[in-house]
Amino acid sequence: MTKILIVEDHALVREAMAQRLACLEPELVCLESAGADEALALLEAHGDVDLAIVDLMLPGANGFSLLGVLAKRYPDLPAIVVSAMDDDASVRRALSAGASGFVSKASSGEVLALAVREVLDGGMPTPRASPPGRGARSLSAAERYGLTSAQNRVAELLATGGSNREIATKLGLTEGTVKVHVTAIYRALGVSSRSRALVLLSRRNKGV
Structure with missing residues (x-):
């Protein structure tokens, strides 16, 4: 069973992600959090989370700070950033902070699903140099x-x-x-x- 933590303060976006990812496999479970503190509490309660999906614009501690905490406390937990802040500088900063992948919020649900599968398989999807709706190449x-x-x-x-x-x-x-x-x-x-x-x-x- 795959367990994914979604950290996104907008409930509609969070729920839409969970619904789309549920199609990846029958027993996939999505834990939902509106902020960093709640996310960390869920990780403490569930020791078997396979992947975190993190928005950069969160109330309180921002996504960059949360990525840093995750990298220190849960170094084996991969994290994908899903954000509207998809400029090169934000992508580089997120990856440097510990993200295993980056998906723009302008992307489709299919792109997110493919990114999740790629990261779970050990890859690193990013939006750099990718035509709209055509997926992403990995950074060297x-x-x-x-x-x-x-x-x-x-x-x-x-x-x-x-x-x-x-x-x-x-x-x-x-x-x-x-x-x-x-x-x-x-x-x-x-x-x-x-x-x-x-x-x-x-x-x-x-x-x-």
Whole structure:
């Protein structure tokens, strides 16, 4: 059974999302929340939530703040932002705050359903460079995390499980230079360990 938490302060929008997502599978359950505090209380009460859908414009704590809290308290819980604030800056900020995907409120219910399925399968849907009503492409690691071209090349090899020495050999760099790049990648991803970086980068690759 899949359990999805919808955090949206407009009841009609929230209910419409729940009705559309109910078509994804027979036993899908949607928990509904009008704000951040209520959402966190629901997560405490239900320890088996598979996905959160978060609006950015919420009463009290905004969606960006909620994403930050979710990333810290529930690091394994993917979150999709569904918002009318769909400019590039908002998309990048939401993804940097921990969102696993972004869907514009101008999109259809079908696009939302596809995004939910993609994130549950390990992908990362975003609205960037997508024709209206035609779905979305996924961001590259460089686009999402603001990596330089050199850091992106290291990140691609890092995602395959390569050691610093192996990466250095393949790219014709010194191990020291690779270590500097890896440290910068950790900082960009907001992680402190190689294992966590591998999880994020491998998840990113599944959505390409």
